[in-house]
Structure formats: C-alpha cells, structure tokens
Amino acid sequence: MLSRRLFTGLVLAGLVPVPGIAATEATDRDALTRDVLLTWNRLVLELVRHTATYSPPVAARAFACTGITAWEVLAGLAPDHRKSLAGQVNALTAPPAPTAPGIDPAAAMHGAMAFSVRHYFGNTGPTGQRAMRAMDSRLAERVAEGMAEDVVTRSLEHGRDVALHIIEWARSDGGEVVENMGFPQTWALGTQPGHWEPTSKIVQQQAPLLPDWPKNRPMAMPSADACGLSAPPEYSEAPASEFHVQAVEVYETVRNLTAEQKLIARFWSDDPMLSPTPPGHWIAILLEITQRDDLPADRLADALARLGIAVSDAFIACWQAKYQFDLVRPVTYIRRHIDPSFEPLLITPPFPEYPSGHSTQSGAAASVLTAIFGDNFAFDDVTHVDDGLPMRTFPSFHAAAEEAAISRLYGGIHFRAAIENGLSQGECVGEFVNRLVTFQ
C-alpha cells in the first residue's frame, strides 16, 4: 500500500503505472484525468485539515461543490452517456458547454480543479497557498506534455468556466461566507434543563457552531427538514428515566472501554483541524477505492459528486435537528448528575448533541456508496495511517457507517438515540441523492 505522500509524489512525478498506458491515447488521457482529479482531492483533504474555517459542515459543502464541478466537466464532454446534474440538483443550471471540439479532459479537469480549489480554500494559510500554487504548476506541466498548446489553453479555460459556473451557483446557498470559523459572536443559551451548554474552554466555542446552517439550500433534499427526526428521549434526571439510562450507558461504556473500542473511537474521531473531518474520511475511502480498483475518471467524478452532495445535505439535515432539539452533551449531564470527574475519551464538539453528525453523514455516505458500488463491497480504510492509526477493513459501507456511529458512544460524546436515529436520518438523505441520474 502506498502512503498518501508517497502516492502523491509518485503521481506528480508520473511514476505511478497507469494500466492501459500502452493502449489508445484516449485511455491514456482518461487515466491522467483520473490522476489529476485524485491528486487535487488529496490536496483538498489536507486543505480541509489545515484551514480553520473548515468545520465538518463547511468541508462537506466544499466536497460537494468540487465533486459537482468534476462531474460537470466530464458530463459536458460526453453528453450522450453522461447526464448533467443541472435541473436535478436544486437551483443548478447547465454549465457552459464546450465552445469548440478538441477539449482535452485532463487539461479541462485540471483547469476546473485548480480554479475551484483556489476559490473554496482561498482563506487557507500561507502553506496551503504555497501548496496550491505548487500543485497547479506541476499538474499544468503534466497535462500539457505532448499536447498542442491551443488544445491545452482551450481545455484549461473550459474547465475554469465550468468551475466558475458551479461557484456562482453555490454563492446563493447560504454557506458561502463563514465568519469567525462558524461561531456566532453572541449567543443566548437555552433556558430549559437539558439544553446545550458549552463544553469547551475555548472562548470562541462558548457559542455553538453554525446555528444558521439549517437555513442553507440543500442540494438533493427538497428542504432542510425533509429528513426530520423524532425527538430524543425526554430530558430527565430521574434514575429510572430513559434519558438517565442512556447517560449511564455512556458513562459505563467510557469507564470500561476495551482497547478495540478506544481504537474505534479514535479512528472515527476525525476532529476538525486534526483530520480531514468526518466527510473527508469518506472522501478518503473513495479515493483509496479508486486507486485500488483503477476506476476511470468518470466513475470517480460521479462518486465524488454524489458522495459530496450526500454529506453536504446530511449536515444540513442534522444541523436542522440539532438546533430544533438543542440537547445537552453527555459530559455536561454526567458530570452534573453521575460523576463530576467524568472525562470522555474524545473532545466533545461545540454544538448540541442530537443527532450525531458523524452518524447522519456516515449513514448518508454509506447509502450513496452502496448504491454506486453495491452491497457487501469490502474495502480497506487507510485514512489515518499517516497519523499512526492502523488500517481497518470493512465488509461493506454500512458496516463502516455503523462503526463510525457507535464510535461516538465509545468516545463519550453522544447518547445512543443520537447515534441510531442519526444513521436513519443519513439513510433518508442518501435516498434523495440516489435519485440523481448521472450515467444514461
């Protein structure tokens, strides 16, 4: 297995053997197109990790936008068998069609990704800016090798036009501008027992993350509450209540964690600024499958678009429920009513508890990836190998999603209801995404 950095270095150097390289030129360019898309997405995962604005909901939106961009580039080049998402995704109109024949897919993809990534990650730090410039330069050189200059120029411009079209579409969705990393400058806490309270000692996080995110325009769902949830168990401090019982379950689970449970909790922890975030974890899985199975460029672009839409909509649905129910986190309740010294294994995220965001978006991701690749599609997950967490193997996407969801109980940051109902909510979101038609 190649590590992320080694893999990328090899791609940039043109050393990864590309199956079919000796076949037709079209096959050669398709493999290069796929590699360009893979490489940019590898960089996107790093930029998500290293750009402070990129909390999981914001990251999910960027994955959706870059994924749709990639798909629309390729759909426009083969409209006979690839169907644009225009008219299917909310408010998306048809992107510019190629104005002349002879568009090279690899150069167009590079033009689109370079423009798109620079836009969505314009506020990354100096190292990210430097990396984007270096990536742009190296891949531009790579896609131009052996190609006529006018073809390259035309193709790069076409890619940029498509990227710009998607950017303009996304500007009106409500998620374009994220201030103060998504934390309101002022916030009035809920006044009832059981409402969310800050759990962090960081000043910014005394207000919850992105309370207005449910107002964003969904992509495949008709509305933010299209996958609404029933209420969690009624808040109670009575020992026999379902709420208290679920809190005790969190407490006892954390106190008696096995080594395997700790590993699972950390594997799916996916903390912002320390990982590519939960949606990035699923993107990383997809990239690894692409590499393993030598997927063609259009399969990758299709999957990136649909997976991106799924996790993006999942966060809108999830956040809608979070601020509807405004539920207290386990650490707050347990310290107050069970054990003041309780320490969850994971960092408690700074926003209401119900439902679990990772569960919702993992449910959606599993639904969409299962629709693309099939049931019982086994894969290895190497997302965190570079961080010292060993590879995990899953028999199916649903198995992975279930592990991601239960990891939040092991981590001590969610009650069971948030986990189970979150997964169901994600499935609901996935069903909307699975209705999108891409290949025809």
Next chain:
Amino acid sequence: MIRTALALTVLASPALADAPEVPRFLAETGGVAHSFTGEWEYMVGGGVAAFDCSDDGLPDLYFAGGAGAASLWRNTSVKGGALSFERGTSGAEVDAVTGAWPLDFDSDGKMDLAVLRQGENMLMRGLGDCRFERANEAWGFDGGTAWSTAFAATWEAGQPLPTLAVGNYIDPLEEAFPWGACTENWLHRPEGDRLAPPVALTPSFCALSMLFTDWNRSGVPALRISNDREYYKGGQEQLWHLQPGEPPRLYTEAEGWQRLRIWGMGIAGADLDLDGYPEYFLTSMADNKLQALKAPKAAPILPQYADVAFAKGAHAQRPYTGGDVRPSTAWHPQFADVNNDGRLDLFIAKGNVSEMPDFAQSDPNNLLLQNADGTFTESGERAGVASMLTARGAALPDLNGDGWLDLVVVNRNAGVEIWRNQGTGQPRHWIAIDPQQPAPNLHAVNAWVEVRANGVTQRHEITVGGGHGSGQSGPLHFGLMDAPDAEVRVLWPDGTEGAWQTLAADRVWTLPRDGTASAAN
C-alpha cells in the same frame, strides 16, 4: 436550575479583584533599527537574545534577521535613563537566523550564543566585549541543515558541557505536500570535552518551543516540547525523560501523560500559585493553554495538567482592542513581574502567521497583569504595548537597570519595538539575583531561586530555552511590592539547598555558591 444568557465578552474577563497597578511603557527603540524579514521560510521564528555581553551590567540585544542578517546592539543606556543602543560588529551577523539563546556553553564567564537558522545552526563562542566566533568545530556541534525553530539547554549531572536540544520544523522542500514532513529534532549530549553526534528525538512533530524544566521537582529536568499541529501527523505535545546516562524516553499515557494537540508556538514556565511547581503557558492559535498540575500532592506526581487559562482570564484568545474579533495567533510567552507587586505577569507576543484570514490581522500583544486572587487582567492597551504589528519573539529584560522590566518585541517584516517601563507611579521594590557556582554550569541553569517577602515565597527556575525564538540570561528579577528587603536562597542544580540570606531590595545581587552575596550596584 437557573441558567442565564451568555454574554461572551463578559465570560472572557474574570472579575476584577484588587486590580493590579499598571506600569506605563514608553516606546523607545533607542536607535535600534532591525527587522525580521522573509516570506514563507521565515513565517515562524524571529527571536531576540537579551544578555550582557559587554560586561557593563546592562543587557545587550542580538536579533534574528530571517532573510536578512542578524544584528547585535550594544546597550549604551544610562542607568535609570532613556534607552540607547549602538550597533555592534560582533562576528555573529549571519543570515537565515530564526532564533537565538544565550548560554555560557564552556563556563568561562563569557556568554556564548546558540544561533538557530534556516540551514546550519551555529554555536558562537563569546570572546568578550560582544564579539563572537564560530565554535561548531571546536565544540563538536553538528549544526545540521534543517529549518530549526526551538532550543533548550541543561547541564546533566556530572557533565562538563551542557546538553542541547534543537527543535526542527518542516522540510522546506516539500512544497505541494508539506504536511507530515516534520524533520527530526536533535539532542546533543556531551562526550568528554565535546558534544557527541546528535541523537534524533523521534518521533518529532515540528517543534516550535522546547524547555528543560524540573516539572515535578525531582531534581532532574525533563524536556518539554510544544509542537505545531499544523504540520504533524499523529503528533501531540511531548515530555521527554532525560536521565543521566540513559537514552531519552517519552513520557507515556501509562505514566499519566495526556494527549494534547495544539498549534504549539511557545512555552513559558513559572510557579504562579506558589505551590512549588511550575505552571506552563503554551501559546497557540485561538486556544492558548495555562496548565496547572492536577494533583501536585500525589505520590508520584503524574504529568497531568488542568487547563486553567479560561478560569484565570489568561486565555488571550482574541484581540481585546482594535475591533478585530477573529481569533488571535500567539507566539512568545513570558512570565515576568512588570509592576513589581510580587506577582508574575504574562506577556504574549501576537501576530498573524501570514495573511491567514480566519485569524486576526490586527492582533495586539497581551500584557496580562496578575491579580491578587491569581486571575489576570488584560492591561496591554493601558500599559501602552498593544502593538498591532506582527510580533514573534520577545524579551523582558531590565534594559536601563532601574528595576522596572522593559520590553523588546521582534516583528515579522516590520521594525523591532522596544518599550521602556516607566513604572507604575508607586515606589515599588524589587531584587535581582544572579547565582553563580564553579564551572561547569557557572550560571546554575536549572537551579531554583527562592525569595521570601510579604509572607510568601516566590520561586523562579533558571532555564535556557522556551519562548519563541528568544531567550535571555542575567539576574532573575523579583518584585517585592513594599518590602525593603527579602530572604533569598538558591536550590542549586545538584539539589544542595543554599542558606537563606537577607538582602536589601533594589539591588542586583550575585550569589556565589560558597561565598557571600555581593551587590553589583
């Protein structure tokens, strides 16, 4: 249950309790004209070494220059008067310098310099009269070729020379994928009268600050490292065992070490709560930490810390003036008693990394004055040091010998700023202590100096390292409030307890290990 609406600005400030006296700082560069310059390769670093190389009792200043040359400025101030400096020709005016720390490597009584660089690091032997010569070869120091950003030194028991730790940052050649490209930190231990080839402190996680500190008062300092999570994979803050004659070894979770992952930029240590154990301030971006031992009375003491920054009003997580409400970026932290009230205060140098729009661009330096109840009150603006330039390193020496600590700040791509502390308007007392022992370790690094006055015992550990790119040496300063004298003793690095002596305030005292204290002025 009664809960109230939360006003963030109120929560960020603890209740004022016995508000501390605010010193008045006067901007006065004294003729110093220097900038730490450069682009991406110099986004971190930018330090100053404050130490007396001219033997006149006043600290001189050596500045890192980044892409430009470093420079040394001789302190020509008149005692108690305005600040003035003259540019010297020291032999240490090399380029690519990120930081510098003074230490008397060969214990000859002349301060030497550890100079960290983007490229080969250098040990500069002090020749006296603020002149230096390269000593890498003479002392067996392998300067490497890395991007070096952190330094610390200690004298291990029985060794004639210090042990040096050098923290290294990213591999600058990794343009497109620099993340995860942290290079190895090095530990240089003595071998006879030279340094042995360095040992890699692996795993290394892009260190930006290192400090040898006796965190549990065991008598053997450990190496604390603050790491930049922006670039490591699988990393965290670190604490290394360094037992004489044994390989360095990381503290583990089984020993109580708790994982912490921040944008670690600088370390400052001091016994703030007077319990005998140091607290540590760790600078970061939006989440600075003030760490206090959870159970200092436990046996054994575990390296487990509670973050009390928020509770004590020392979080300094966003600008307090200027209208920019985005989170802050903190670099050099330093504890020092700037108002001579007997309580350590905290200075934090602030400044955006480089056009990071998620973080404040107008990010004033902090001067957090400690209140009587142990909380802190932000006083940077009232004190006159709320500069909006892009700060990195700093030092708080007494530049004109008047007993009020002054402030030197190095800015990135902007001029150095120096402020003269004009005092609080109140006739507060102070004392400065300079312990000395026979070679090796002439200046008693990792000794503790204790000062009893006003019914409390203040303790300072003598360290070489920490901060951000910056270090200072010289007498340890203690504020005494109204006390005309103080009892003083030294706990020497080998554990020997010096005798208590009563010394008059408002003096700089040299304390020989086996002799009588003498006042320098």
